Amino acid sequence: MQTGNILIVDDEKGIREGLRLFLKREGHQTFTAADGREALEILEKNEIDLVISDLKMPRIDGDELLAFIKKDYAGVKVIILTGHGTVENAVESMRNGAYDFLIKPLNLDKLGLIVKRALSQRQLEIDNRNLKKKLNVFSNQMIGKSDKMIKIANLVEQVAPSKTSVLILGENGVGKEVIANLIHDFSNRKNNPFIKVHCAALSENLLESELFGHEKGAFTGAIKEKKGRFELANGGTIFLDEIGEISPNIQVKLLRVIQEKAFERVGGEKTINVDVRIVAATNRDLRKEVEEGRFREDLYYRLNVVQITVPPLRERKEDILLMISSFIKKFSEENNKNIKDITKKAQTALYNYDWPGNVRELKNVLEAAVVLSKDGVIDLNDLPSYLKNDDDHGNFLKIQMPASMAEIEKEAIISTLALANGNKSKTAEMLNMNRKTLYAKLNEFQILQNT
Numbered sequence: 542m543q544t545g546n547i548l549i550v551d552d553e554k555g556i557r558e559g560l561r562l563f564l565k566r567e568g569h570q571t572f573t574a575a576d577g578r579e580a581l582e583i584l585e586k587n588e589i590d591l592v593i594s595d596l597k598m599p600r601i602d603g604d605e606l607l608a609f610i611k612k613d614y615a616g617v618k619v620i621i622l623t624g625h626g627t628v629e630n631a632v633e634s635m636r637n638g639a640y641d642f643l644i645k646p647l648n649l650d651k652l653g654l655i656v657k658r659a660l661s662q663r664q665l666e667i668d669n670r671n672l673k674k675k676l677n678v679f680s681n682q683m684i685g686k687s688d689k690m691i692k693i694a695n696l697v698e699q700v701a702p703s704k705t706s707v708l709i710l711g712e713n714g715v716g717k718e719v720i721a722n723l724i725h726d727f728s729n730r731k732n733n734p735f736i737k738v739h740c741a742a743l744s745e746n747l748l749e750s751e752l753f754g755h756e757k758g759a760f761t762g763a764i765k766e767k768k769g770r771f772e773l774a775n776g777g778t779i780f781l782d783e784i785g786e787i788s789p790n791i792q793v794k795l796l797r798v799i800q801e802k803a804f805e806r807v808g809g810e811k812t813i814n815v816d817v818r819i820v821a822a823t824n825r826d827l828r829k830e831v832e833e834g835r836f837r838e839d840l841y842y843r844l845n846v847v848q849i850t851v852p853p854l855r856e857r858k859e860d861i862l863l864m865i866s867s868f869i870k871k872f873s874e875e876n877n878k879n880i881k882d883i884t885k886k887a888q889t890a891l892y893n894y895d896w897p898g899n900v901r902e903l904k905n906v907l908e909a910a911v912v913l914s915k916d917g918v919i920d921l922n923d924l925p926s927y928l929k930n931d932d933d934h935g936n937f938l939k940i941q942m943p944a945s946m947a948e949i950e951k952e953a954i955i956s957t958l959a960l961a962n963g964n965k966s967k968t969a970e971m972l973n974m975n976r977k978t979l980y981a982k983l984n985e986f987q988i989l990q991n992t
Contacts, residue, residue: 546569546570546590547569547592548572548573550598550606551575551594554575556595556622558573564656567653567656577601577602580601584614589617590660593619594607594621596622597623603621603634607621618659620640620655622647628644685857686859689852690860693720696849697723704818706819706821707724708821708844709820709822709850710827713824714899714900716900717782717851721778721820722735724820725778730776735778735780738781739783740782740783740786741782748788749790750767751770752769752795753807755809756807758808759809763807771804771815781795782821783824784821784823792837792840796837796840828841859988865891868904872907873911880911880919882918884921885960885961887921890921890928890929891907891924892955909925910923958988965980
């Protein structure tokens with residue numbers, strides 16, 4: 542059952558107390574006020590979900606209170622209570638934004654149903670608002686609003702506040718580092734260090750020193766003491782990119798850090814204790830690496846407490862249109878260019894390509910296109926030759942089979958939206974579909990309206 546914080550406003554004490562007891566038995570947190578002015582003081586100090594207010598009261602009446610709530614507390618639901626002689630006034634209150642009204646004497650069963658519906662709607666609006674905020678933060682860093690990316694956003698939000706280790710899987714260029722950044726940014730450690738280590742870029746000896754630090758004289762060239770990345774990340778998050786590349790020796794030491802939260806620097810004897818959250822990433826199949834004896838099984842399970850798999854760009858093509866717009870804007874600003882548009886042929890070529898290099902490749906292509914564009918419009922000639930298709934410049938629908946009819950229909954709509962530069966009227970016309978049907982399909986397939 543949906544419960545919430547409910548404010549009861551009525552100048553009759555008997556009604557206030559009766560409603561308070563009824564709603565408290567239903568599991569709600571209740572507040573009471575004798576008039577609108579007292580109600581506003583309570584609203585200012587507490588998170589209120591629903592106000593049940595009498596219409597006729599001294600000082601500030603129900604209509605005035607409703608106006609204040611709609612102006613300063615948007616989203617708070619208001620149920621108006623009224624006598625038989627003021628039903629017209631209550632209907633006017635509905636026009637002004639009240640959720641519903643009830644006539645005294647009250648039917649408590651009916652009130653209970655209205656309260657339940659009002660709180661459910663309130664919660665839905667809060668959830669949608671939180672999702673939009675989350676997606677805005679998410680989209681600013683890793684652009685994408687497809688179903689798959691929304692699921693990842695939800696998973697990031699769930700796992701971020703915990704201390705658990707996270708393993709991020711995905712092909713090169715999909716944005717694994719961005720996901721790691723988001724996990725840190727949404728965590729309680731966000732004000733502490735976020736330290737990145739590219740495990741494939743260093744030899745075993747250098748990686749050991751980089752991770753755990755070294756004492757002066759520990760090896761040739763160690764002319765002074767050096768703190769390792771784990772020390773620097775204390776209290777924060779360490780991101781171990783390409784974790785599948787580390788040697789068996791480093792795997793043993795990493796396992797100890799996870800288990801005991803302690804290590805020694807290279808050449809040192811002093812044990813250093815740390816509190817570090819580990820996020821790792823790889824493009825390898827670590828389970829297969831374990832089966833073939835190249836990666837420790839115990840370390841794999843320690844790292845793989847929560848797994849996030851980032852899909853390749855070819856599996857979430859509905860995100861490409863959003864990325865094109867975002868990257869063109871970003872690179873135009875960075876390169877002092879004024880790119881106003883992209884042609885249908887160029888947009889279609891970008892959409893139809895499978896992007897083996899994923900988001901990284903798309904970014905590189907669009908940055909080059911922005912720089913090369915001469916007239917403020919990106920055309921097919923501004924794109925690399927391998928993106929150009931001699932057969933009508935790639936204006937074909939490409940479907941990876943097998944595929945259901947629903948999947949084919951969804952791809953057709955997304956591809957036609959690209960051809961129509963996002964113009965839905967034009968899209969409907971090109972698909973020989975009326976606009977109502979198109980909007981129904983956009984909702985059915987969860988193709989967001991700003992694609």
